[in-house]
Amino acid sequence: MSVHLTVSDGNAALEFYKKAFGGKEGGIMRGPDGSLMHGEVKIGDSTVMIAQEMPTGPTKSPTSLGGSPCVVSVYVNDADQFFIQAAQSGARVTMPLEDQFWGDRYGQRVDPFGHTWAVATHVEDISPREIAKRMKAMFGG
Numbered sequence: 001m002s003v004h005l006t007v008s009d010g011n012a013a014l015e016f017y018k019k020a021f022g023g024k025e026g027g028i029m030r031g032p033d034g035s036l037m038h039g040e041v042k043i044g045d046s047t048v049m050i051a052q053e054m055p056t057g058p059t060k061s062p063t064s065l066g067g068s069p070c071v072v073s074v075y076v077n078d079a080d081q082f083f084i085q086a087a088q089s090g091a092r093v094t095m096p097l098e099d100q101f102w103g104d105r106y107g108q109r110v111d112p113f114g115h116t117w118a119v120a121t122h123v124e125d126i127s128p129r130e131i132a133k134r135m136k137a138m139f140g141g
Helices: 010-021 079-088 128-138
Strands: 003-007 024-030 036-043 046-052 071-075 092-099 104-110 116-122
Touching (some): 003 010, 010 024, 010 036, 010 046, 010 079, 079 092
Antiparallel strands (some): 024 036, 036 046, 092 104
């Protein structure tokens, strides 16, 4: 499965995803005015498709909507490095990167185009019983 993100500025988003997430540019189609009609960037083992919103089109960017109901989740070999690189490129933290009770090192950042990115590295295999125990301790139950 691939995600297709609608953004307010396709060319800027493409450059951001390459710089912030180490993405490799793939197929690109630009409109007559140079706007990004369709772009692909490979991040890890996934291809993210990008399109600039069109005023008359059916899809809107998080900027136009005032937020996004979706989270783009990526597993990477080094969540810390990914998180640092995203910060240096302008993504802001919405959930600090920490070791979580379910066995992942996990955090979230929002990119300058309004999309939330969950970043994780699996660090520990945990039984369902242990996960439940840790969750109960975390939430004081």
